[in-house]
Amino acid sequence: MGIPFRQILRIGGYVVRQHLLGRRHYPLVLMLEPLFRCNLSCAGCGKIDYPDPILNRRLSLEDCLGAIDECGAPVVVLAGGEPLLHKELPQIVEGAVTRRKFVIICTNALLLEKKIHQYQPSPYFTWSIHLDGDKGMHDRSVCQPGVYDRAVAAIKLARAKGFRVTINCTLFKGTDPERVARFFDTVMELGVNGITVSPGYAYERAPDQQHFLNRKATKELFRSIFRLDQGGKRWVFNQSALFLDFLAGNQAYHCTPWGNPTRTIFGWQRPCYLLGEGYAKTYRELMEETDWEAYGTGHYEKCADCMVHSGYEASAVRDAVRRPWKAARVAWQGVTTRGPMVPDIPLGQQRPAQFTYSRNVTERLGEIADLKIGSEKGPTVT
Numbered sequence: 001m002g003i004p005f006r007q008i009l010r011i012g013g014y015v016v017r018q019h020l021l022g023r024r025h026y027p028l029v030l031m032l033e034p035l036f037r038c039n040l041s042c043a044g045c046g047k048i049d050y051p052d053p054i055l056n057r058r059l060s061l062e063d064c065l066g067a068i069d070e071c072g073a074p075v076v077v078l079a080g081g082e083p084l085l086h087k088e089l090p091q092i093v094e095g096a097v098t099r100r101k102f103v104i105i106c107t108n109a110l111l112l113e114k115k116i117h118q119y120q121p122s123p124y125f126t127w128s129i130h131l132d133g134d135k136g137m138h139d140r141s142v143c144q145p146g147v148y149d150r151a152v153a154a155i156k157l158a159r160a161k162g163f164r165v166t167i168n169c170t171l172f173k174g175t176d177p178e179r180v181a182r183f184f185d186t187v188m189e190l191g192v193n194g195i196t197v198s199p200g201y202a203y204e205r206a207p208d209q210q211h212f213l214n215r216k217a218t219k220e221l222f223r224s225i226f227r228l229d230q231g232g233k234r235w236v237f238n239q240s241a242l243f244l245d246f247l248a249g250n251q252a253y254h255c256t257p258w259g260n261p262t263r264t265i266f267g268w269q270r271p272c273y274l275l276g277e278g279y280a281k282t283y284r285e286l287m288e289e290t291d292w293e294a295y296g297t298g299h300y301e302k303c304a305d306c307m308v309h310s311g312y313e314a315s316a317v318r319d320a321v322r323r324p325w326k327a328a329r330v331a332w333q334g335v336t337t338r339g340p341m342v343p344d345i346p347l348g349q350q351r352p353a354q355f356t357y358s359r360n361v362t363e364r365l366g367e368i369a370d371l372k373i374g375s376e377k378g379p380t381v382t
């Protein structure tokens with residue numbers, strides 16, 4: 001288990017408290033995206049296809065700490081875009097750690113060596129370095145040679161300086177399970193504290209639409225990978241055992257999009273980290289006014305093939321707290337990799353996809369223009 005005991009205790013206690021308080025919609029992980037700009041253009045990424053005026057925007061330190069306080073989730077993931085491009089990131093991390101949040105920076109690590117002196121090792125702080133497989137797999141995934149070697153050098157440097165380091169690995173169609181198994185062995189030998197793995201989400205704006213996995217292929221791929229390692233027991237995952245069991249087709253979870261609320265430069269994103277179908281001005285508005293039943297597999301066409309951790313890890317954690325014996329069995333015996341899978345959610349009633357990207361971009365560009373006019377007349381708005 002790659003999740004520190006302190007974190008398990010805090011999150012477990014937090015979930016139990018929410019249940020005792022009778023709360024149905026509560027956050028586990030705040031996904032904080034202080035910018036969309038990135039120094040890579042990955043084929044499977046749907047986050048960076050915005051015009052320059054939007055890519056140039058940043059959430060201020062004040063906005064970020066305000067979002068952390070407003071939301072109250074025990075874990076804060078800083079993503080983007082590439083978060084290390086944000087000049088105030090060290091202060092954002094410091095502010096979150098001071099609030100005793102477990103902070104994770106998701107980075108491609110290209111700037112890590114240059115910026116590592118701005119951060120301090122802490123049991124509350126983790127570098128999560130993007131690595132989609134071995135050298136060939138990762139460099140192809142990020143569309144640039146040499147990135148794997150730089151990320152591995154950054155992992156070694158961060159470990160040598162005493163930081164907690166995990167890798168986050170997104171898998172796509174055509175992945176060779178044997179190669180993934182060897183890659184997981186390699187990162188364990190590098191001394192990482194854990195692996196986070198997930199199938200890619202089929203972003204409609206991603207340049208490469210050919211390599212996204214459907215649900216059936218996802219489950220078969222994960223069974224094939226875990227079969228090479230007694231149900232995944234040799235590797236240390238930074239994820240719940242029941243989420244891994246879900247990826248292998250042994251659990252039929254509904255999505256919990258409110259478990260990982262997302263704050264971006266546009267506001268609080270509806271409904272989740274992956275889909276931007278509208279924005280709320282406040283966290284409260286997001287929670288209270290989002291029609292959560294309209295999303296998730298079986299409800300909405302864009303969610304049909306999603307099995308991403310940002311939607312389902314919270315479902316697995318809630319299940320583990322309600323039925324700890326299930327989680328203990330998977331942790332003890334490993335993920336089941338043979339036999340029938342549980343039936344999946346039927347798709348017959350899902351509503352058709354709505355395409356909101358162009359409207360959203362037009363609205364945001366209009367807001368940016370209004371802000372500029374306002375700032376010429378009065379105080380500066382960042």
Ligand code: SF4
Pocket residue numbers: 255256257271272273274275295296297302303306307308310311312
């Ligand atoms: S299934 Fe859930 S996490 Fe996945 S895209 Fe739909 S709402 Fe988002």
